[in-house]
Amino acid sequence: MRVLVTGGAGYIGSVITEELLKAGNFVVVYDSLEHGHIQAVSSQATFVCGHTSDRMRLAQTLAAHQIEAVIHMAAFIEVNKSVSDPDVYFQNNVSGSLSVIQAMHDAGVKKIVFSSTAALYGDPQKLPIQEQDLAAPTNPYGVTKLMTEEMLRWCADAFQFTATSLRYFNAAGASDLYGEMHEPETHLIPLALRAALQGKPFYIFGTDYPTRDGSAERDYIHVRDLAQAHIVALQRTDPGLKIYNVGVGRGSTIREVIASVERITGRTLQIIESPRRAGDQVATIADSRKIQAELGWKPAFPELDDIIESAWKWLMNHPNGYAR
Ligand SMILES: NC(=O)c1ccc[n+]([C@@H]2O[C@H](COP(=O)([O-])OP(=O)(O)OC[C@H]3O[C@@H](n4cnc5c(N)ncnc54)[C@H](O)[C@@H]3O)[C@@H](O)[C@H]2O)c1
Structure with missing residues (x-):
């Protein structure tokens, strides 16, 4: 096409x-x-x-x-x-x-x-x-x-x-060739990986949400x-x-993302717990059964560790992003 x-x-x-x-x-x-x-x-x-x-x-x-x-x-x-x-x-x-x-x-x-x-x-x-x-x-x-x-x-x-x-x-996550590089970056996984790479602190906003560990949950x-x-x-x-x-139909909390980042990178994040930010959602998890049933789509890489590993690999190959 x-x-x-x-x-x-x-x-x-x-x-x-x-x-x-x-x-x-x-x-x-x-x-x-x-x-x-x-x-x-x-x-x-x-x-x-x-x-x-x-x-x-x-x-x-x-x-x-x-x-x-x-x-x-x-x-x-x-x-x-x-x-x-x-x-x-x-x-x-x-x-x-x-x-x-x-x-x-x-x-x-x-x-x-x-x-x-x-x-x-x-x-x-x-x-x-x-x-x-x-x-x-x-x-x-x-x-x-x-x-x-x-x-x-x-x-x-x-x-x-x-x-x-x-x-x-x-x-x-990332493919072998292309990954996430927003300026400014506001997304959790690239921020956590950059913090691991650069040894900088990582902020959790909100630790008192009604989730299994108090941090916000995303799919x-x-x-x-x-x-x-x-x-x-x-x-x-x-x-x-x-x-x-x-989406994959399963949520991961911020603390679960951090644990995965630490597993994949072999580095310990320096965590700073901060108050909730206005407007942040508690949890979002997709019911994706409609696209699976009607269009036959199914996620091939639903595991958080696989997603984070691909992003880490890309970041290690592009520590300065798409440097000009
Ligand atoms: N990243 C996510 O998790 C996420 C989640 C939900 C929806 N989306 C949607 O997916 C799309 C892509 O997101 P992304 O993370 O790749 O963002 P991105 O900022 O990396 O990419 C957006 C691209 O659009 C270009 N662009 C913006 N406005 C333009 C315009 N008026 N004319 C021409 N080019 C323009 C930018 O230069 C950029 O290359 C967006 O529509 C976003 O709303 C993203």
Whole structure:
């Protein structure tokens, strides 16, 4: 298939592009490089440096490369920043997504897979979380994803798009070639591994949550398994929007992540226990039975140690990230 990946120079996009290429697809990466890395784009992909707001450029790129499907990942992803600068997030994530939808309509492309998030569930009323559970995001980042899903729902019906929204839980791990390097980094596993590598303190925010050890609990999904979820979603042909959770269905607490990091790295973390941060969820665990039953996806690397080991291997090979 001929696929365009917006945000393909970012963490998850680089691994998706790698897996798409391995499976024999033709890939165009479309990224502004505002947060991505050109070194994270495979030389086998065609790279276009562009912004999602540039509808005309996007439509021309789709037409010029006879693109059949779009994987739309380009977005700003920092929850705290979305609270301080919500306008920037609505502009980039919502307006940008509308522009992608319009460019697809202009160019006659009818298939899209969208990167959504578990953050749109807010504080879940029960665990594990199912797709039909209440979506009540507690920050603008989550709202931008929910708004985009709503735009997709209506536009998919009106334009006969096959639209798939994948609600990722916590992406983690690395492939042999590409790994996680956000600046600033806000995600737990790369932060813990960097602390282990550099001998710096590691902060646990909240030790009095109602979980088995008092620290917050998350469902970590290997980035390669996430990539495979996109590949199976591209096989859908029926028009309309479908929404799927993508997680392993099991939670790990922060203390369990730390224990795994210490096992894998052979180093002891210097832990500083701090109060809860406002807005942090207690626990998020995915019920992913829908994507397993309907699209045949299943995680190949569900074990936390395997996920952390892949991330550690990548960090050891890239101690300065994608150094320019
Ligand atoms: N990392 C996670 O655990 C996680 C969880 C849930 C959802 N997601 C979603 O997955 C997607 C990718 O996340 P990531 O961790 O790889 O982030 P990332 O920041 O590493 O990658 C995002 C990429 O999009 C590009 N980009 C941003 N806005 C753009 C725009 N308007 N036009 C063109 N390019 C633009 C950036 O330059 C970057 O390369 C995002 O949509 C994010 O919301 C990520």
